[in-house]
Amino acid sequence: xxxxxxxxxxxxxxxxxxxxxxxxxxxxxxxxxxxLFSTYILLRVGAPEGFWPHGWLNIPVGxxxxxxxxxxxxxxxxAWASLKMNQFGRFKFFHACTLCLALTFVGIKSYExxxxxxxxxxxxxxxxxxxxxxxxxTADEVVISGHYVEDRKELFDLRASGATxxxxxxxIPRSQIKKMExxxxxxxxxxxxxxxxxxxxxxxxxxxxxxxxFLWGPGASLWKRDPERFTNRIEISGLFWHFVxxxxxxxxxxxxxx
Amino acid sequence: MQASSHxxxxxxxxxxxHHEEAGFWSKYIFSTDHKVIGIQYGFTALCxxxxxxxxxxxxxxxxxxxxxxxxxxxxxxxxLLGPIAAKGIVSNDLYNSxxxxxxxxxxxxxxxPLAFGAFGNYLVPLQIGAPDMAFPxxxxxxxxxxVLGGVVMFFSFFIPGGAAQAGWTSYPPLAVAIPxxxxxxxxxxxxxxxxxxxLGAVNFIATVxxxxxxxxxxxxxxxxxxxxxxxxxxxxxxFPPLEAAGVLQLMDKxxxxxxxxxxxxxxxxxxxxxxxxxxxxxxxxxxWFLAHPEVYVLILPAMGIVAEIIANNTRKPxxxxxxxxxxxxxxxxxxxxxxxxxxxxxxxGITIATFFQTTTMIISIPSVIVxxxxxxxxxxxxxxxxxxxxxxxxxxxxxGIGGLTGLPLGxxxxxxxxxxxxxxxxxxxxxxxxxxxxxxxxxxxFWFPKATGRMMNExxxxxxxxxxxxxxxxxxxxxxxxxxxGMLRRMADGxxxxxxxxxxxxxxxLSPHMLQLHTYIxxxxxxxxxxxxxxxxxxxxxxxxxxxxxxxxPWHSTTLEWQTPTPPPHGNFAKAPHxxxxxxxxxxxxxxxxxxxxxxxx
Numbered sequence: 001x002x003x004x005x006x007x008x009x010x011x012x013x014x015x016x017x018x019x020x021x022x023x024x025x026x027x028x029x030x031x032x033x034x035x036l037f038s039t040y041i042l043l044r045v046g047a048p049e050g051f052w053p054h055g056w057l058n059i060p061v062g063x064x065x066x067x068x069x070x071x072x073x074x075x076x077x078x079a080w081a082s083l084k085m086n087q088f089g090r091f092k093f094f095h096a097c098t099l100c101l102a103l104t105f106v107g108i109k110s111y112e113x114x115x116x117x118x119x120x121x122x123x124x125x126x127x128x129x130x131x132x133x134x135x136x137x138t139a140d141e142v143v144i145s146g147h148y149v150e151d152r153k154e155l156f157d158l159r160a161s162g163a164t165x166x167x168x169x170x171x172i173p174r175s176q177i178k179k180m181e182x183x184x185x186x187x188x189x190x191x192x193x194x195x196x197x198x199x200x201x202x203x204x205x206x207x208x209x210x211x212x213x214f215l216w217g218p219g220a221s222l223w224k225r226d227p228e229r230f231t232n233r234i235e236i237s238g239l240f241w242h243f244v245x246x247x248x249x250x251x252x253x254x255x256x257x258x
Numbered sequence: 259m260q261a262s263s264h265x266x267x268x269x270x271x272x273x274x275x276h277h278e279e280a281g282f283w284s285k286y287i288f289s290t291d292h293k294v295i296g297i298q299y300g301f302t303a304l305c306x307x308x309x310x311x312x313x314x315x316x317x318x319x320x321x322x323x324x325x326x327x328x329x330x331x332x333x334x335x336x337x338l339l340g341p342i343a344a345k346g347i348v349s350n351d352l353y354n355s356x357x358x359x360x361x362x363x364x365x366x367x368x369x370x371p372l373a374f375g376a377f378g379n380y381l382v383p384l385q386i387g388a389p390d391m392a393f394p395x396x397x398x399x400x401x402x403x404x405v406l407g408g409v410v411m412f413f414s415f416f417i418p419g420g421a422a423q424a425g426w427t428s429y430p431p432l433a434v435a436i437p438x439x440x441x442x443x444x445x446x447x448x449x450x451x452x453x454x455x456x457l458g459a460v461n462f463i464a465t466v467x468x469x470x471x472x473x474x475x476x477x478x479x480x481x482x483x484x485x486x487x488x489x490x491x492x493x494x495x496x497f498p499p500l501e502a503a504g505v506l507q508l509m510d511k512x513x514x515x516x517x518x519x520x521x522x523x524x525x526x527x528x529x530x531x532x533x534x535x536x537x538x539x540x541x542x543x544x545x546w547f548l549a550h551p552e553v554y555v556l557i558l559p560a561m562g563i564v565a566e567i568i569a570n571n572t573r574k575p576x577x578x579x580x581x582x583x584x585x586x587x588x589x590x591x592x593x594x595x596x597x598x599x600x601x602x603x604x605x606x607g608i609t610i611a612t613f614f615q616t617t618t619m620i621i622s623i624p625s626v627i628v629x630x631x632x633x634x635x636x637x638x639x640x641x642x643x644x645x646x647x648x649x650x651x652x653x654x655x656x657x658g659i660g661g662l663t664g665l666p667l668g669x670x671x672x673x674x675x676x677x678x679x680x681x682x683x684x685x686x687x688x689x690x691x692x693x694x695x696x697x698x699x700x701x702x703x704f705w706f707p708k709a710t711g712r713m714m715n716e717x718x719x720x721x722x723x724x725x726x727x728x729x730x731x732x733x734x735x736x737x738x739x740x741x742x743x744g745m746l747r748r749m750a751d752g753x754x755x756x757x758x759x760x761x762x763x764x765x766x767x768l769s770p771h772m773l774q775l776h777t778y779i780x781x782x783x784x785x786x787x788x789x790x791x792x793x794x795x796x797x798x799x800x801x802x803x804x805x806x807x808x809x810x811x812p813w814h815s816t817t818l819e820w821q822t823p824t825p826p827p828h829g830n831f832a833k834a835p836h837x838x839x840x841x842x843x844x845x846x847x848x849x850x851x852x853x854x855x856x857x858x859x860x
Contacts, residue, residue: 001389001829005468013467017392020464028456028498035502035544039517042540048521051535185515189535192515196506 007229022236026243033247036197040254043189053190055158056183058112062256065108066248072101073245076212076238083231088223091234095216098241102209109202116191119183120144121155124176131155134182135169142180143171194255201251204244211237290394291828295401296380297709302405303372307695309412310363311790313356315783320348321752322780342420353750354423355440359411361426362444365552366451367408369694373559374455374493375404377701378462378486380709384819384826385480387471387835387857392464400457407450414443425748427549430518430541434510435525445508452501455493462490471818471857473837477583478856480817480841481576484583485562488590489555496551496594503544510536517541542604546597554593556690557657558586560697561628564650567704568632570815571647572639573852575842578631585624585631592621602670603677611670618668625661629654645719649700652727653693660688663738678748681741684734692730699726699793706797707812711824712804718792725789732782736775743772752776814853817841821855 009016044052075097082090115133122130122142132146145167149155181187185195215233222230289295316335319328325347328335332346342352379397383390391397414421419438422428433441466487470479479487506517514532518541521534569576576582598606598614632654641647663685666672676682699722706714744766745753754760758767811820822831835857843854 001831001834003389003392003394003469010468015468017464017468020467021393021396021460024460024463024494025456028460028494031495032498032502035499035547036506039502039506039540039544042537043517043535046537047535185509185513186533188533189516192509192513192517192533192536195513196509196515196517200505 007226007232016232018232018236019239022239026239029243033197033200033250036193036200037250037254040193040197043193047189050153051156051188053156053158053188056190057194057256058115059256061108061112062252065105066252068101068105068108069245069248072098072105073242075101076241080231080234080238083223083227083234086227092216092220095212095234099209099213099216102205102212105205106202106209109198113195116183120146121181121183121187122172122177123179124172125178126176129155130170130172132167132170139174141171141173142177143169145169197251197255201244201247204247208237208241208244212241288398290390290398292379292383292391292394292397293709293826293830295397296376296378298401299371299379299404300376302408303368303376306363306408307368307372308790310360310368311787313360313363315787316348317353317356317360318776318780318783320353320750322776324751324754339415339420348750350750351423352420354425354748355415355421357748358422358425358428358444359415362411362422362448364690365426365556366448367404367411369556369690369698370455370552371404372698373694374462374486374489374555375401375458377559377563377698377705378458378489381705381819382462382483382486383465383469384822384830385483385817386466386469386474387818387831387837388465388469389829389831391461392468393461396457396461400454400461403450403454403457407447407454410443410447410450414440414447417443427545428507428541429545430507430510430538431520431523431525434507434519435523435530442508442511445504445511448504449501449508452497452504455497456501459490459493459497462486463494466490471835471837474856475837477580478837478840480562481565481579481582481586482559482562484586485558485565488586489558491590492551492555492558492593496548496555499544500548503541503548506544507541539601539605542601543598546600547594550597550600551590551593553686553689554589556694558589560653560657560694561586561632563697563701563704564632564653566815566817567646567650567700568635569842569844570704570813571642571644571650572636573642573844574635574639575840575844576631577635577637578627579840579842581627582631585627588624589621589628592617592624596621599668599670599673602673615669619665622661622665622668629658629661644703645714645716645723646700646704648720648723649696649703652723653696653700656688656692656696656730660685660690660693663688675744676741678746679741680737680745680747683747684737684741687734687737691734692727696726699723702797704813705819706800706804707807707824708819708822709825710801710804711807712800712802713807713812714800714804715796718796722789722793722796725792726786729782729786729789733779733786736779740772740775743768745772811855814851816843816853816855818856821857 003017004010005015005017007016013020075094079091079094079098082088082094118134120130120132120134120142122144124130129149129152130144130146131149132144135143135145137143147167148170183191185192215230215237219233220230222233286294286298289298316328316331319326327346328348332343335343335348336346339352342349342355348356379391411421417439420440422433422440422444423436423438424430424433424441428441428444466479466483506515509515510517510519516533516536518538519530519532519534519536520538523530523532523534565576565582596614596617598610599618602611636651643651663681667676667682667685703714703719706712740753745756745768749755753768753773756764756768757770757773758764759770759773761767807824810822810824813820818835818837819826821835836859837856838859839854839856841856843856845852846854
C-alpha cells in the first residue's frame with residue numbers, strides 16, 4: 001500500500017498531507033514565539049520606572065529590513081503563482097529575488113548586531129559613566145566615541161536626547177575603569193530579549209533561506225519529474241516564509257517603536 | 259518521495275550506513291516503517307525506565323540509611339562518578355542529581371516515549387487502516403532526536419560536577435546559580451527532546467486527519483486513537499513554551515542574561531555579577547504551562563490502552579463511547595488553563611488562585627467521566643481475567659486513588675500544608691506508576707502477539723502483576739502518611755534533621771515512626787525491582803519461544819490492527835481496508851461470532 005494524499009488533496013479535508021503538516025508546525029511556532037512575546041511583556045511590565053530602554057534601535061534601518069521581508073513575501077507568492085501558471089523561468093527569477101532579499105535581511109541584521117557589540121558602557125572609579133562606540137582598545141587605555149552621563153538613567157530613554165548628544169572621542173585610562181560592558185544580551189533584560197527574539201527569528205530566516213535555496217537549485221529538478229509535487233513544496237516552504245515574515249511584522253514595532 | 263520510500267529502502271540510507279550490514283542498518287536503525295520505529299521507541303524507553311528506576315533505588319537507600327555506602331553498586335558508583343560518590347555514598351549533591359534526573363528521565367525519556375512514541379507509533383496507523391505515518395522520514399527523525407536527547411542527558415552524569423541538580427522542574431535562580439555544567443546539558447537535552455516530540459506530534463495529527471481508511475469516520479475511531487490524537491495536540495501546543503523557556507534559561511546559563519534572575523541576587527553570600535531585572539516566576543509559568551498538559555500526555559495514552567483492553571476482555575461495547583470522546587477532548591482543552599495550581603505557594607493573588615482552583619476542580623469532571631465509563635463498561639460483562647486485563651483492572655482503582663488525592667492539592671488552602679511534601683510524591687506516582695505504567699504493561703502483554711506472533715507466558719505474567727500491585731502500594735501508601743505529617747520531598751537525609759529524635763521539643767518535628775517508614779519503603783522498592791524479573795525474562799524469552807498466537811487475531815478483537823498479517827508487513831495491510839462499523843461491536847445479538855471486525859461488510 002502506498003501512502004495516500006502525498007500530492008493530491010484528500011477529498012473530505014481538501015488538503016494534501018504536507019499542508020496539514022506545515023499548518024500544525026506553524027501552530028507550534030506560534031506557541032514558541034507567543035511564549036517569548038509573553039516574556040517580553042512580563043519583563044517590561046516588571047522593569048523599574050524609567051529603566052526600560054527606548055530608542056536604542058535604529059528605526060530607519062529596521063524599517064528598511066521590514067520592507068525587505070515584506071517584498072520577499074511578495075516574490076515568494078509570485079514564484080508559487082508562476083509555477084501554477086507553468087512558467088518555470090519566472091519562478092526561478094522570483095525565488096532568486098527571495099533569496100537575495102533574505103540575504104539582505106540577514107546582512108542588515110548583522111550590521112545592527114555589530115553596532116550593539118561595539119557599543120560600550122564604562123563605569124569609572126569616580127562613578128561617572130562613559131557611553132559610546134569603541135574606537136580602539138589598548139593595554140593602557142580605551143578610546144570610545146561617545147559622551148559622559150552622571151546618572152545611568154539618562155542612558156535608557158534616548159528618544160529625545162539620543163540624536164542631540166555630541167559625540168566626541170573620549171580616552172579613558174584602564175586604571176580608572178571600574179566596569180566595562182558592551183551592549184550584548186548580558187547588558188539588560190531588554191537586550192537579552194532583543195537578542196533572543198531577533199536571533200531566533202534570524203535562525204528561522206536562515207533555515208527558510210536554506211530550504212528555498214535548495215528548492216531553487218538542486219531541488220528544482222523535481223519540476224521535470226513531478227511538477228505538481230514540486231509546486232506543493234514551493235507552497236509549503238512559502239507558507240513557512242510568510243510566517244517568518246509575520247513574526248518580524250510583530251517584532252519590529254515591539255522592539256523598535258514601542 | 260515518502261510514498262515510494264516505504265516500498266524500497268531509500269538509496270541514501272544505504273550510503274550512510276555500513277555497507278556490509280546495509281540490510282540490518284536500513285531495516286532496524288534507519289527504518290521509516292512506523293512499526294519498527296515504534297519498537298525502537300519502546301525498547302529505548304524501557305531501558306530508560308529501568309535506568310530511572312535504578313536511580314530511585316539508590317535514592318531510597320540514601321533516604322533510609324543516610325550517609326552509608328550503597329550496597330552492591332557502591333564501588334561501581336564511585337569509580338564511575340568520582341568524588342561526588344566518594345566511598346560509594348550518595349552525597350547530597352549526587353542525591354540532588356539523581357532526584358532531578360529520575361524525574362526527567364521517567365517523564366521525558368521513559369513514559370512519554372513509551373506511551374506516545376512506542377504505542378502510538380505502532381498502533382495508530384494500524385488502527386485507522388493506514389499504510390504508515392503521513393511523514394515516515396519525519397517519524398524517523400523524531401526517534402533520532404529522542405535518542406540524541408537521551409544521550410545528552412545520560413552523558414551529563416559523567417561530566418565534572420555531575421548531572422543537573424535543581425529538580426526536574428529546574429527552578430531558577432537555583433538552576434542557573436549551581437556552578438556545574440549539568441544544567442546546561444539538561445537544557446540542551448530538553449531542546450532535543452522537545453524537537454523530537456514536536457515532529458512526532460505533527461506526524462500523528464496529520465496521520466489521523468489524512469490517512470484514515472475509507473469509511474473510518476471520526477466516530478468510528480477506536481478510543482485509543484482519540485486519546486493519542488488529543489495527546490499529540492497537547493505536545494504540539496504545550497511543549498513550545500518550554501522550548502522557549504529552555505532557550506531563555508540556556509541564555510541565562512551561557513550568555514549571562516538575566517531572564518530569570520532578579521535584581522540583587524546573591525549567590526554564596528556575594529552579589530551576583532548580572533544585570534538583574536528578570537523574573538523567577540516567569541520560568542514557573544512557562545514550565546508549568548507545559549508540565550501540566552504533560553500530566554495528561556502521561557495519562558491519556560494509558561486511558562486509551564485501558565479502553566481497548568476493557569472492551570476486548572469484557573466482550574461488550576465500551577460504555578459511553580461518545581462521552582469518552584468528548585471527555586477526552588475537554589480534558590485536552592482544560593489542561594491548558596490549570597497550570598498555576600502548581601504555584602500556589604510561589605506568589606500569586608487570591609483572585610488568580612481562585613481562577614486556577616476553579617479550573618482545576620472543573621477538569622476533574624471529564625476525568626471522572628472517563629473513569630466512570632470504564633467502570634460501567636465492566637458491568638454485566640463476562641470478563642476474561644488474563645494478564646492484560648488484570649493490569650487494566652488494577653489501573654482503575656490506582657488511577658482513582660491518584661486522582662482523588664489530587665483534589666486537596668488543587669485547593670490553595672489545603673495545598674499550603676501539603677505542598678512539596680511526600681503527599682505530592684505519592685499522589686502523582688499513583689497516577690503515573692500503578693496508573694500509567696500498569697496500563698503500559700497491560701498494553702505490552704496485549705499487543706505482544708501482534709508484534710511477534712507469540713503470546714507472553716500467562717503464569718509469569720500473573721506473578722508479575724500481583725507482585726507489582728502489592729509492592730507499588732507498599733511503596734506509595736506510606737508516603738501519604740509521611741506527607742501529611744509534614745515530611746518535605748527532596749531532602750537527601752529523608753528528613754532526619756527534622757526528626758523529634760534529634761530535636762525533641764521541635765514544633766512540627768517528624769516522629770521516628772515516620773522516618774522508620776523509609777526502611778519499609780526501601781524494601782518494598784527492592785521487592786518491586788525483584789517483581790520485574792519475571793517480566794523481563796518473560797518478555798525476551800517469549801519473543802522466540804512463547805506459545806504461538808495461533809491466528810492474526812488471538813484475542814478475537816474488532817479493531818483493524820488485528821485484521822492484518824502477523825507481524826504486519828511494511829505497508830501494513832494485504833489489501834486496503836474499508837471500514838463498515840464502529841470499533842467495539844462485541845456480542846452483537848444474532849451474530850455468529852461474539853465480535854465483528856470493523857472491516858467486515860454487513
